Amino acid sequence: xxxxxxxxxxxxxxxxxxxxxxxxxxxxxxxxxxxxxxxxxxxxxxxxxxxxxxxxxxxxxxxxxxxxxxxxxxxxxxxxxxxxxxxxxxxxxxxxxxxxxxxxxxxxxxxxxxxxxxxxxxxxxxxxxxxxxxxxxxxxxxxxxxxxxxxxxxxxxxxxxxxxxxxxxxxxxxxxxxxxxxxxxxxxxxxxxxxxxxxxxxxxxxxxxxxxxxxxxxxxxxxxxxxxxxxxxxxxxxxxxxxxxxxxxxxxxxxxxxxxxxxxxxxxxxxxxxxxxxxxxxxxxxxxxxxxxxxxxxxxxxxxxxxxxxxxxxxxxxxxxxxxxxxxxxxxxxxxxxxxxxxxxxxxxxxxxxxxxxxxxxxxxxxxxxxxxxxxxxxxxx
Amino acid sequence: xxxxxxxxxxxxxxxxxxxxxxxxxxxxxxxxxxxxxxxxxxxxxxxxxxxxxxxxxxxxxxxxxxxxxxxxxxxx
Numbered sequence: 001x002x003x004x005x006x007x008x009x010x011x012x013x014x015x016x017x018x019x020x021x022x023x024x025x026x027x028x029x030x031x032x033x034x035x036x037x038x039x040x041x042x043x044x045x046x047x048x049x050x051x052x053x054x055x056x057x058x059x060x061x062x063x064x065x066x067x068x069x070x071x072x073x074x075x076x077x078x079x080x081x082x083x084x085x086x087x088x089x090x091x092x093x094x095x096x097x098x099x100x101x102x103x104x105x106x107x108x109x110x111x112x113x114x115x116x117x118x119x120x121x122x123x124x125x126x127x128x129x130x131x132x133x134x135x136x137x138x139x140x141x142x143x144x145x146x147x148x149x150x151x152x153x154x155x156x157x158x159x160x161x162x163x164x165x166x167x168x169x170x171x172x173x174x175x176x177x178x179x180x181x182x183x184x185x186x187x188x189x190x191x192x193x194x195x196x197x198x199x200x201x202x203x204x205x206x207x208x209x210x211x212x213x214x215x216x217x218x219x220x221x222x223x224x225x226x227x228x229x230x231x232x233x234x235x236x237x238x239x240x241x242x243x244x245x246x247x248x249x250x251x252x253x254x255x256x257x258x259x260x261x262x263x264x265x266x267x268x269x270x271x272x273x274x275x276x277x278x279x280x281x282x283x284x285x286x287x288x289x290x291x292x293x294x295x296x297x298x299x300x301x302x303x304x305x306x307x308x309x310x311x312x313x314x315x316x317x318x319x320x321x322x323x324x325x326x327x328x329x330x331x332x333x334x335x336x337x338x339x340x341x342x343x344x345x346x347x348x349x350x351x352x353x354x355x356x357x358x359x360x361x362x363x364x365x366x367x368x369x370x371x372x373x374x375x376x377x378x379x380x381x382x
Numbered sequence: 383x384x385x386x387x388x389x390x391x392x393x394x395x396x397x398x399x400x401x402x403x404x405x406x407x408x409x410x411x412x413x414x415x416x417x418x419x420x421x422x423x424x425x426x427x428x429x430x431x432x433x434x435x436x437x438x439x440x441x442x443x444x445x446x447x448x449x450x451x452x453x454x455x456x457x458x
């Protein structure tokens with residue numbers, strides 16, 4: 001059995017993740033921030049320590065600027081719905097996931113001005129296209145850090161500079177890159193960053209969040225939910241303080257205990273080390289697949305410009321058939337179809353049929369990559 | 383009889399952050415439910431020995447930890 005679906009969620013998680021969650025359930029089970037007793041405080045400490053670790057990991061000085069959310073989709077929705085008004089101009093790319101596209105299309109129907117920058121057939125964003133699109137008066141630029149379909153990496157720092165020159169804020173969707181590429185929010189100058197805990201950070205599902213950059217004024221962002229926070233309880237109005245302004249209702253503290261363990265593992269390994277390993281897997285996979293007749297691989301040719309997410313199609317054989325046979329005959333698990341990103345597939349010319357997506361991760365070995373290449377070869381040539 | 387002080391915070395996250403910072407500096411602190419006589423915005427507060435009051439306040443300010451105020455609890 002071989003897991004090649006790390007872009008959907010990482011597996012297996014480090015053993016410490018499950019252990020931390022069990023330990024939390026057994027020893028820290030209070031409701032963080034709601035009571036003053038020992039178990040509540042212990043749970044609060046787990047949540048706070050995770051907040052601090054996430055801030056350190058993303059290069060943010062103030063841990064209160066880490067807003068936990070159930071997933072990156074929630075975080076991106078909070079950023080876009082909480083910030084944008086009818087009449088605002090927003091620029092995004094043609095390779096975004098539906099977690100960005102759907103909220104933006106809904107806002108567009110309500111009067112938002114939306115421009116979608118066309119990326120190249122390899123999924124890469126041309127800076128001259130960005131220069132044209134990000135005009136003065138643009139309110140927000142929404143970018144994924146890397147595509148979940150073909151792994152193309154966005155030149156974030158350059159786009160941030162353009163956006164700030166035009167007076168626009170930047171929201172970065174780091175779903176595919178947190179834990180896979182080094183990210184320093186301060187150095188990148190990103191104003192808002194959405195992350196998930198269950199992919200490259202090796203935590204459990206149900207974890208993620210929105211990080212507010214040091215220069216971002218939280219007052220311009222409206223909460224998506226209002227409710228109990230354990231603070232300012234005498235008032236019927238939502239508190240203004242971070243993170244409570246954006247964190248209503250009991251959070252996923254057991255999940256955050258797991259995220260702490262996953263992120264600790266990632267930090268101990270080092271993202272640079274993980275990136276090197278994954279880039280090597282990517283090169284092997286790209287070289288191996290290129291040698292199979294009838295197979296088309298999408299995305300940048302240069303392994304440096306991509307994460308280890310690879311999309312492919314084969315002549316005369318639908319993606320679903322390849323995916324099924326990889327699983328059924330070889331025990332190789334991947335994801336086929338449109339990957340919740342129809343616009344990205346239109347960009348690379350694989351809509352509506354979709355692709356076979358192979359996404360290696362930290363746990364895959366070179367030998368496994370060779371098996372995958374052999375398996376794809378056998379399926380498409382026999 | 384020891385005189386204690388408490389720091390009140392706006393959020394639980396800030397209280398926990400304050401505890402970490404002060405503990406790391408070797409100041410004796412304990413998280414306690416907010417004393418009834420003091421109104422507060424979050425459920426927990428940080429108790430310390432009153433002679434440390436100036437240091438406590440200074441450290442929280444320099445770490446830019448958001449807190450509501452420092453109060454003396456006489457004879458508790």
